[in-house]
Amino acid sequence: MVYAAHQNAGVDGVEGGVGLTALLVAAARAIETYRPDSLARDVYAEHFVRAAPASATWPVRIQQVPDGDANPLWGRFARYFGLRTRVLDDFLLRSAHAGGARQVVLLGAGLDARAFRLDWPPDCVIYEIDREGVLAFKHQVLDGLPDVPKARRVPLPCDLRGDWAGALTGAGFDPAAPTVWLAEGLLFYLPTATETRLLDTVDRLSAAGSALGYEVKLEKDLLAYRDSPLYTSTRRQLGIDLLRLFDSDPRPDSAGALAGRGWSTSVHTPFEFSRRHGRGPLPEPNDALAGNRWVFADRPRP
């Protein structure tokens, strides 16, 4: 069955538009969880996928995909999300445990269940920012499970195009304490000016010792890959046209801007981590992942 996701582009929850992409990532995490050589485990992902009518029939195990790993969406693309989850799990835990940050802010948190999945330091607080409809769906599912979060969790229903900083500080966030920030699968949906403003705000609210991880797409022309197997299979199998959801503005040099403000930054292709872990996507022709970069930034202590 094909779902016409774009017809619901204005929907605030997970049933349409960019909210539906949170379910896509959740399905990929469920599949990754049950691979014998899994890179990341997320036992909550499957519950989200099954609970939403839009995704209730999507696969949550690679064995449920007739062509298995040969399927560009549920094979290679899902493995990309599995790798991304693992790399960002490692970044967050390293920043909280070794780096000493005790505040975590998940920007565009979607169905990220890290508050429940990961072993946080005892005094850690996790702020989850996303749109109201997405968080309402997340709570409806989580409330039906017996599990409790492994850190204090503060959901903040906000539009990241508005004054989310006021909501964050109003909820107890302390700009004088080090923070670890994450923008996973978010920035390419936002207009350039919003990305710039969002990272300006992160910079303003980050004490020394803070860290930031985020994902960008650097290709000059997104449409150059419109016929790539990842995009065509996502469109054909799920009705999600990622290229219509991505913002088409030229992207800002956010890593350069952070470096200019004294952050130390490193920019990586996902393929570097595939090689490091011995599994995950590797480059291929006409590759929708060619421009993807994972950026890590640290604000040094004096």
Ligand SMILES: C[S@@+](CC[C@H](N)C(=O)[O-])C[C@H]1O[C@@H](n2cnc3c(N)ncnc32)[C@H](O)[C@@H]1O
């Ligand atoms: C692809 S999902 C990624 C979710 C999560 N970070 C993950 O990797 O599982 C993108 C998320 O960004 C959220 N998002 C997009 N634009 C937003 C905005 N303007 N304000 C708040 N959240 C937004 C969507 O609702 C969605 O949950």
